[in-house]
Amino acid sequence: LVTRDDVARQAGTSTAVVSYVINNGPRPVAADTRARVLRAIADLGYQPNAAARALSRRRDDLIGLLVPNVDNPFFAMVATAVESASVDKGFTVVLGNTRNVDARRAEYVTTLLGRQASGLILVGAAHEADGSHGPRTSEMLADNAGVPLVSFDPLPDGAVGTTLMPQNVKGAALAVGHLVEHGHRRIGMLGGPPRFTAVRERDRGWREALTAADIAPGDLPVYRSRFDRYEAFDVMAQLLTTPLPFTALFVHTDEQAIGVIHACHAAGLSLPDDLAIVSFDGIREAALVTPRLTSVHQPIVEMARRAVDLIEQQVAHPPTSRTTERTPCTLVVRESCGCS
Amino acid sequence: LVTRDDVARQAGTSTAVVSYVINNGPRPVAADTRARVLRAIADLGYQPNAAARALSRRRDDLIGLLVPNVDNPFFAMVATAVESASVDKGFTVVLGNTRNVDARRAEYVTTLLGRQASGLILVGAAHEADGSHGPRTSEMLADNAGVPLVSFDPLPDGAVGTTLMPQNVKGAALAVGHLVEHGHRRIGMLGGPPRFTAVRERDRGWREALTAADIAPGDLPVYRSRFDRYEAFDVMAQLLTTPLPFTALFVHTDEQAIGVIHACHAAGLSLPDDLAIVSFDGIREAALVTPRLTSVHQPIVEMARRAVDLIEQQVAHPPTSRTTERTPCTLVVRESCGCS
DNA sequence: GTGAAAGCGCTAACAT
DNA sequence: ATGTTAGCGCTTTCAC
Numbered sequence: 001l002v003t004r005d006d007v008a009r010q011a012g013t014s015t016a017v018v019s020y021v022i023n024n025g026p027r028p029v030a031a032d033t034r035a036r037v038l039r040a041i042a043d044l045g046y047q048p049n050a051a052a053r054a055l056s057r058r059r060d061d062l063i064g065l066l067v068p069n070v071d072n073p074f075f076a077m078v079a080t081a082v083e084s085a086s087v088d089k090g091f092t093v094v095l096g097n098t099r100n101v102d103a104r105r106a107e108y109v110t111t112l113l114g115r116q117a118s119g120l121i122l123v124g125a126a127h128e129a130d131g132s133h134g135p136r137t138s139e140m141l142a143d144n145a146g147v148p149l150v151s152f153d154p155l156p157d158g159a160v161g162t163t164l165m166p167q168n169v170k171g172a173a174l175a176v177g178h179l180v181e182h183g184h185r186r187i188g189m190l191g192g193p194p195r196f197t198a199v200r201e202r203d204r205g206w207r208e209a210l211t212a213a214d215i216a217p218g219d220l221p222v223y224r225s226r227f228d229r230y231e232a233f234d235v236m237a238q239l240l241t242t243p244l245p246f247t248a249l250f251v252h253t254d255e256q257a258i259g260v261i262h263a264c265h266a267a268g269l270s271l272p273d274d275l276a277i278v279s280f281d282g283i284r285e286a287a288l289v290t291p292r293l294t295s296v297h298q299p300i301v302e303m304a305r306r307a308v309d310l311i312e313q314q315v316a317h318p319p320t321s322r323t324t325e326r327t328p329c330t331l332v333v334r335e336s337c338g339c340s
Numbered sequence: 341l342v343t344r345d346d347v348a349r350q351a352g353t354s355t356a357v358v359s360y361v362i363n364n365g366p367r368p369v370a371a372d373t374r375a376r377v378l379r380a381i382a383d384l385g386y387q388p389n390a391a392a393r394a395l396s397r398r399r400d401d402l403i404g405l406l407v408p409n410v411d412n413p414f415f416a417m418v419a420t421a422v423e424s425a426s427v428d429k430g431f432t433v434v435l436g437n438t439r440n441v442d443a444r445r446a447e448y449v450t451t452l453l454g455r456q457a458s459g460l461i462l463v464g465a466a467h468e469a470d471g472s473h474g475p476r477t478s479e480m481l482a483d484n485a486g487v488p489l490v491s492f493d494p495l496p497d498g499a500v501g502t503t504l505m506p507q508n509v510k511g512a513a514l515a516v517g518h519l520v521e522h523g524h525r526r527i528g529m530l531g532g533p534p535r536f537t538a539v540r541e542r543d544r545g546w547r548e549a550l551t552a553a554d555i556a557p558g559d560l561p562v563y564r565s566r567f568d569r570y571e572a573f574d575v576m577a578q579l580l581t582t583p584l585p586f587t588a589l590f591v592h593t594d595e596q597a598i599g600v601i602h603a604c605h606a607a608g609l610s611l612p613d614d615l616a617i618v619s620f621d622g623i624r625e626a627a628l629v630t631p632r633l634t635s636v637h638q639p640i641v642e643m644a645r646r647a648v649d650l651i652e653q654q655v656a657h658p659p660t661s662r663t664t665e666r667t668p669c670t671l672v673v674r675e676s677c678g679c680s
Numbered sequence: 681g682t683g684a685a686a687g688c689g690c691t692a693a694c695a696t
Numbered sequence: 697a698t699g700t701t702a703g704c705g706c707t708t709t710c711a712c
Contacts, residue, residue: 003689014699019691026692030697050455051394052689055704060391065435069420071624076416080409083437092451095405095435097423111432115390233628265605265630284411288573290605343705354683359707366708370681392705395688 002044011040022048054116063311064112066096066105068124072228073283074255078123078152081304089308091118100124102134109140112147119148119311124196124227125156148314150307154197155322162310162323166298168198168280171329172205172250173212175278175296178331179248180213182338184276188221188246190232190256202252202280221245225256232259240267248276248337254283254295257336261289277336280329291335298329342384351380362388394456403651404452406436406445408464412568413623414595418463418492421644429648431458440464442474449480452487459488459651464536464567465496488654490647494537495662502650502663506638508538508620511669512545512590513552515618515636518671519588520553522678524616528561528586530572530596542592542620561585565596572599580607588616588677594623594635597676601629617676620669631675638669 008015013033020029021037029037040046054060065082067075079095086093094117096108105122112120120141125133133141133156141149142158149161179187189206192199207217223239225231232255240263251257257279264271271277271291279286282297306325333339348355353373360369361377369377380386394400405422407415419435426433434457436448445462452460460481465473473481473496481489482498489501519527529546532539547557563579565571572595580603591597597619604611611617611631619626622637646665673679 005689015690016692016700017698020698023691028697033697047450047454049395049689050451051391051400052704053691054391055389055395055706056689056691058704070410070416070423071413071420073411073413073416076410076413079435080411080437083410083435087447092434092455094432095419095423097420107427110387111390114387115432230624230628259628262628262630284570288570288599288602290602345705355706356684356708357682360682363707368681373681389705392688393707395690396705396707398688 002046006044007040007046010044011036013037058116059118060116061091062094062115062117063091064094064096064117064120066098066108066122068100069097072255073285074281077283077300081301082121085305085308089312102136105134106136106140109137113145117147118315121307122151125151125153148311150310160319160322162325164303164307164325166329167326168201169205171280171296172202173209174331176206176209176250178337179276179278182276184248185215186246187248187250190223190249190251192227192252199252206250227253227255229255229259232256233263236260236263251277251279254279254281254286254293257293258285258289272336272338276338282332294334294337295332296329297332299327303327342386346384347380347386350384351376353377398456399458400456401431402434402455402457403431404434404436404457404460406438406448406462408440409437412595413625414621417623417640421641422461425645425648429652442476445474446476446480449477453485457487458655461647462491465491465493488651490650500659500662502665504643504647504665506669507666508541509545511620511636512542513549514671515620516546516549516590518677519616519618522616524588525555526586527588527590530563530589530591532567532592533564539592546590567593567595569595569599572596573603576600576603591617591619594619594621594626594633597633598625598629612676612678616678622672634674634677635672636669637672639667643667
């Protein structure tokens with residue numbers, strides 16, 4: 001295999017210069033020298049050894065992306081966005097399906113720390129009732145394990161890094177408010193598991209919007225399911241065995257809303273006439289189902305790009321505290337709410 | 341950070357012994373020595389440096405998974421299966437969305453070769469008319485680049501490794517045969533892009549099953565769309581503007597079939613009465629949509645496990661030729677075909 | 681069964 | 697502006 005020594009020899013320079021050229025630093029290289037090196041690299045088909053580089057720099061251009069499950073289209077969307085942003089910045093991404101299991105997440109954190117990953121992006125973090133990432137994971141990440149950390153949920157206790165979350169309360173209120181404008185009063189909710197912080201926030205948005213409209217949330221039904229469409233389907237199918245005690249439903253995720261829609265179809269309901277639906281996330285499929293889903297859109301592509309940026313920044317300037325950034329969401333009106 | 345030297349010191353042994361313990365070889369270690377080392381590792385919370393290990397071994401326990409796009413639920417399923425099988429065997433997986441673009445695929449191959457990846461798993465390979473992985477990718481992988489290679493499509497020209505494909509012809513014939521048994525004669529096809537080998541094979545299965553039933557395929561309509569549900573939706577929506585020249589449709593992938601179903605719903609068609617559908621792949625969602633999809637199931641979990649096994653074997657015994665394995669598929673009968 | 685030491689290929693501090 | 701070289705942490709061949 002061709003190494004940096006071969007390149008140096010071929011270019012008639014020292015090995016250091018080759019490094020300087022490849023890394024654009026840390027020191028300048030004369031234009032013609034640089035050209036010779038570049039030629040040698042091309043001629044020889046030289047490809048740097050990432051392991052050697054990582055060993056020497058004590059850091060690998062690698063980002064660990066920990067999601068519950070890429071099988072869920074929402075997380076697939078996140079994964080795609082993160083991968084894309086990472087590639088643009090020269091990072092390679094390791095995919096980890098944590099299945100929301102603390103042990104699996106902790107195992108991945110261990111692996112990635114051992115790999116000198118440049119950073120970790122944690123998505124769908126909740127495992128414990130407190131909304132943390134689970135005891136083992138938290139322990140590993142706490143007290144500055146030294147890895148740049150970006151979480152789409154609250155950070156593990158004691159860990160430093162940044163949290164990147166949508167404005168869940170406002171977003172949910174936007175959704176529910178729209179339903180109110182349609183004249184609905186009995187607006188039920190199908191939420192996710194309350195151990196997720198995002199879920200509790202969306203809960204609150206629902207409550208606040210109702211209260212603002214002089215509707216008592218306490219009188220309205222609340223249901224729960226996991227984030228996937230399958231369990232949402234089951235929950236809704238069950239509800240459909242008796243008359244629905246609501247005329248509209250705020251659903252925490254598009255994924256769940258799609259399950260609801262399928263259940264309604266299977267039961268012969270006509271949407272949005274028999275039931276209006278507004279959900280949250282903004283996955284592509286929202287625009288495909290019938291009726292097309294009105295949904296609060298979170299700008300995942302931008303958030304993913306931001307996450308990678310933050311990792312890059314944290315590499316340069318290790319953070320010493322916990323930061324939170326809230327991304328605004330927008331209501332995308334389609335048909336499931338009752339509009340046109 | 342704690343290194344192997346620390347462990348050796350703590351355990352009162354040499355660094356070599358620590359390696360022997362960690363790697364279970366290549367040489368035996370006395371039971372009590374091993375125990376001391378293990379204790380030291382635990383006490384110190386030692387985590388091996390993957391970069392150093394990779395540099396020394398010239399190989400990293402890393403598998404590159406190149407799919408067109410994890411956004412597509414089928415590929416998400418494959419990714420999940422590969423990730424799961426990889427973790428079980430101690431591999432970490434790098435996710436690469438190639439978007440079916442040769443340049444992107446080639447870039448990933450470069451990166452992964454530079455990372456001393458233990459192997460590559462290529463999914464959704466076709467880019468060129470000949471069904472190869474694209475010129476740049478092929479060039480990189482040809483003539484034994486040295487990486488263990490498993491492809492879910494034909495290998496690039498000149499590359500050695502193994503191809504793992506479902507029995508597409510038989511599977512498709514199974515699907516179409518079932519439609520014939522339902523009494524259908526006008527069985528159209530919505531296929532994928534014909535530059536994919538799998539597509540051409542499914543085409544053939546359709547033709548053969550029709551011919552076997554004394555139906556002339558040439559008289560039947562064939563449509564094409566990309567593999568995603570969105571374009572399939574568009575194609576079907578277009579077809580629905582005029583009377584359908586078929587009573588049943590063999591669709592190349594569940595993903596596309598779901599697009600078809602959505603289009604039919606949007607147009608008010610009643611399935612499977614107005615149109616019977618059978619598709620291919622066996623994604624989870626097939627069982628969720630209305631009507632539930634009858635589909636030819638390929639055992640992705642097993643195939644993924646096999647792929648990782650093959651990588652492992654090729655690491656030990658570099659292959660010198662191209663091998664192909666065909667996995668049998670089974671027809672999973674649900675409702676979209678007209679059954680109950 | 682165990683220890684010592686020579687790399688693996690690259691980075692960056694130290695020379696010039 | 698460029699050359700020289702000491703590591704980075706681990707594997708594995710030699711010695712013992």
